[in-house]
Amino acid sequence: MDTEGVRSFVRAAELGQLQHAADELGVTQQAVSKRIAALERELGVRLFTRTARGVELTLDGQAFLAHARAIVAGADRAVAAIRPGSRALRIDVLGLRSAQAVVLHDFWRAHPETALDVVTLRVDDPRAAVAAVQAGDVDASFRSVTDPAVLPRDVRMVHAFDSPLELLVGPRHPLASARTLTPVQLRGHRIWVPGIAPRSEWADFYDQLVTHFDLRVDAAGPHFGDEVLLDVLADSADVATLVGSRDRYLWPTNHDLRRIPIQDPTLAYPLSLVLPRANPHPGLRAVIDHLRSLAPLPVDTWRPSWATTPA
Structure with a gap:
């Protein structure tokens, strides 16, 4: 199975448009379309339906997406294993129009030299995001586990903003x-x-x-x-x-x-950042420093009981 075809599928699924996926991957939209078509032929199913707004996952596409992410993550880890420190910092956000993505974009504009990969895991249960951090699929995730006592020992959660x-x-x-x-x-x-x-x-x-x-x-x-x-x-x-x-x-x-x-x-709404306790990606320190620099809210602010304290 062509991993670049799988990667093109994942980015198109996350962004909702072939052109946006092509822009991120540095190829033409036609190349992305051909990769996905070849992948669909190999699998014998349709992964997307085309709409006026872009592409939407079919039921088969939804079922394949989590496995496709694992394939891409495995390929990235294989490359990183022979090129230590070369992989971009990968952070999960709830959506590309969410406050987390906006704040990360502000960080990247201030630090354009940072290799940053913003992804959306599309999972509702924060424990699934924690598992992705544990597995090394992402370096950090903007999620909150409302009962910190259930966090695994090898993962920590810090206040983001x-x-x-x-x-x-x-x-x-x-x-x-x-x-x-x-x-x-x-x-x-x-x-x-x-x-x-x-x-x-x-x-x-x-x-x-x-x-x-x-x-x-x-x-x-x-x-x-x-x-x-x-x-x-x-x-x-x-x-x-x-x-x-x-x-x-x-x-x-x-x-x-x-x-x-x-x-x-x-x-x-309190936002937290979940990251590994040991050997976090070196780029995370600058992100956390940026989060700390954000203007605080007024003293008269209501937060839920599980809100974490600043990092």
Whole structure:
């Protein structure tokens, strides 16, 4: 099996577009398309369906993705074994538009000499990300294990940064004209956060948030993607959602969505970095130093009980 074909498949799956995968791999889109087509012929299945927005995994593609990542990681480890210290720093983020990716991009702009590989493991259970760190598939992961006592001895978790939340609403929502909001003002309003995965760190976060502030968080229905969520908000007079202040969301201008900061107290989603205790990648030190340099949130900030202390 051609490992470059497998690598092209993995990057296309993670980025959602063949051109973006080609740009990262330093080849043409046609080369990526040919590699994936050859891989599909070898496997005897279709891995992607083509859409107007790019490519989406088929059920066979979803089943193959985790194994494909393992193949690529194994090939990378084989190369690293004969070229010590040559591999790029590989860090897992929840999504390429997430606050973690934004902060890493800021770090890379300040340190363009750093060889950095930003990946998305696409797993909900943080223990799966911990296992990837243990196996050396990634050097670090922006995940939080809400019970640090269950962390393996060879892995540690440090505070990365806190992400303040904003309310995202459409123009007809009753809170749309507010410049800032308090948590008390959110009571009684429907906050829609579809697809909250059981056993995920964000499930624990929303459980504590709802209990502490008596809010109404609705997790009903599958998450069909940010574009669908934004379409619903734009058309609704009573649905809102919560987003991180650094998270990137793009929508058509006619949606007229509004991002409203929440204060008194600020609601913060704590982000942690999971990394190995022994022999971490040498590039991690600079990343942790960058995280420490981020501006702190106000003293009047609410965090869940499992928030870790600064590194």
